[in-house]
Amino acid sequence: MSRYAPRELPLDVRLMQGTSRALYWLVALGCVFVVAHWMMQRSWWxxxxxxxxxxxxxxxxxxxxxxxxxxxxxxxxxxxxxxxxxxxxxxxxxxxxxxxxxxxxxxxxxxxxQQPVALWREPGSAPQLVNAQGQAFTANLGEVQGLGLPLFSGPVGTSAQVLQMSQTLQPLMRAFQQNVVALALGSGGNWSVQTRSGLHIDLGSAPDSTATQTRLKQFMTLMPQLESRYGRAIDSVDLRYPNGFAVHLQGVDLPGMNKTTNKTTTPQPAGRND
CATH class of the missing domain: 3.10.20.310 (membrane protein fhac)
Structure with a gap:
């Protein structure tokens, strides 16, 4: 064994060797990358x-x-x-x-x-569809013509809110043999419903409230009696009164009536539920 320790290389020599090794590995890695990239682009992949x-x-x-x-x-x-x-x-x-x-x-x-549950309209946009998650989506509406989908409408971005309200109202209406064919949320926050029989219902701003649903149930219960009493069908009802509702009969023109829409412009409560 040698009695002398190995002599340490000068710093500049060590730096040169380290740089050479680094360059060697960089070149080797570059070659591997180029070869791998070339192989990955071949038509067999x-x-x-x-x-x-x-x-x-x-x-x-x-x-x-x-x-x-x-x-x-x-x-x-x-x-x-x-x-x-x-x-x-x-x-x-x-x-x-x-x-x-x-x-x-x-x-x-x-x-x-997509599973369409309703047609959807919002201001300034072409008609769309609403899926079961309440999301509006675009598709060929001709493909759903035979499904009898209800029509929802409301401000931009409210399709999920309208769907949720529909799920609240549909069971209540079906209990009275009425099917919702249109549900609209107005820009002022008021809701309205159109049924398959042609009945239009103004529900106000909180149709899911206990008070509004109570008035709705009371009206639906009384509607056959009112129609029998007056000998005419009811084509619209306003439930926005705290203690009653106002109805309009088909074919009746009264003073103060808007003849374009055939609805009373300043209705007075026609029924009381207090």
């Missing part, structure tokens, strides 16, 4: 098939492939699955999409379709 599954009742596989596939970027290895998901979710009638890689060289796409 191209996506050869897209397998669609899920709720396809209203979603045409032909339309999906024609509209979505040209927008997908990358191959089996490089495709951005989150971006691909957004492409599929932008298609008509698609609510959600889950995209995953399937070996060999395939994409699996599970689609959930």
């Amino acid at each position: 191209d996506i050869r098939a897209v397998r669609l599954q899920g709720d396809l009742q209203r979603i045409s596989p032909v339309t999906v492939r024609a509209e979505a596939l040209p927008q997908l970027q990358g191959n089996f290895l490089t495709i951005n699955l989150a971006q691909a998901q957004r492409v599929f979710e932008n298609l008509p009638w698609v609510r959600t999409a889950v995209v995953q890689r399937l070996w060999p060289m395939q994409l699996g796409v599970t689609l959930q379709a």
